[in-house]
Amino acid sequence: MKKLILLVIVFQFLFFTNTFSQTDWKKYEENPTLESSPSGSWDGEGIMGCTVLFDGAIYHMWYSGFDGIYYRIGHATSNDGIEWDKDPQNPVLDVGALGSWEESTVYLPCVLLVESVFHMWYDGAWGWIEKVGHATSSDGSIWTKDPLNPVLDVGTSGSWDDTQVFPMAGSVIFDNNIY
Template identity: 30%
Template sequence: MTQSSTSTSPGTSRSGPTVGSAPLLGEPWGVDRADGTRWAKDPSVVRFQGRYLMYFTLRPEEPGAGLCVGIAESRDLASWELVARLHPGGDYDAKGLAAPGAVVVADVLHLFYQSYGTGPLDSICHATSTDGVTFERDASNPVFRPQGEWNCGRAIDADLVVDGDRLLLAYATRDPEMREQLVGVAEAPLGSGFGRDDWRDLSLDGPALRPELDWEGECIEAPAFVREGGRPDGGLVMFYAGAYNNVPQQIGWATSEDGVTWTRGTVEPFLPNGAPGTWNSSESGHPGVLTDDDGRTYLFFQGNDTGGRTNLLAGAEIVWAADGRPALRED
């Protein structure tokens, strides 16, 4: 399915839908469902082999089946076409898979996604692709679950960034009572296969981020890595979702010098939910960040105005101030 939109260069100014005062990259997008609504969640976008690919959570085609991962393609970041689905591939994700995080390493696309529907047993799984559409599952799946007494052992919402000679993985988990959502970080050698034996949990003594601000409620989740300014040598920045879905969920950001200890960039949401009557009045949630080949950076996120009955994906360009603070491009 293709959502019609005027083709433009990414990030150029245009009339059309906005988030606050910032123009979106195109119309909010989702996959058509049999009941006439559209639904898509949890975006992760990369540029791979000359086009943009977005991986996201998708409702099943068959009633009673589990969630799957949708794969959409774009040439301009404004219009998207659903090109494939990734369905469960083993006992570990038989109930469903969701919340993908994609990263390209040495011309191979690595997709990390969570198993879904098993509560505290949900784990991070791994698959690789040379074309971005067909995937080979990691024989050691699931590849990561957190350690430490501060969490329940669950791992969801993976996101990745290359950091020197290592690959950093940010994940969400919950406290042992399954009440509070928290974020941790792990690492694997960049030259490894990123299988189960390659990961080292860096958040053994406690979470990298936990909800502390009023608007974050009981939830910090959906971490999304980016380099400050879109530069390979820029400092580490993490966008994240605060509060559970539709509470409303809103987006914040934090910085780190080592990938382990994180400091919030602001006490207010970077991207709040929209005003009543707008397309994202129920939430602006679950961020994903693309750094393009030219260093320009784009924030993708989910939003809806139905309390979660529908969900759409949208994007806007990030600009960076001289002091390294991000903002949404408004011109």
């Protein structure tokens, strides 16, 4: 009988905790909050794949921009998370040199702030081969690519990851000094 009562109490705790902790989301009526630049701009053909981070003072958004040929990464800031100002340094992360592993694409940023340093993991590509790169910044605008890039390479031919590995927003965490 005690086991049954304990089971009922645990069930009620789990059920009511999950039921009442759900958030009802409502779309912001003024969407989109960030739009593509005019055609011909580095992000003139579309934007996507963003990470938003609050640093204690302002919101930062890093997003993927497309010009019709290349994907690059841009940066915007906001005081309220709704009205955004694009960074005059945009694109803040550009494609690599011809023949490099990231010559055609840098996009899908995943950014963490650790001890006053922004760390970005991003997808870099040449053709259809996509790998993960890493860059750091003290201000979120000026980035230094890791000399060890790519930090996550594709698998061997025939493996499940032989053409693509990429980060998604929130896919990297920092816990006990380990990424």
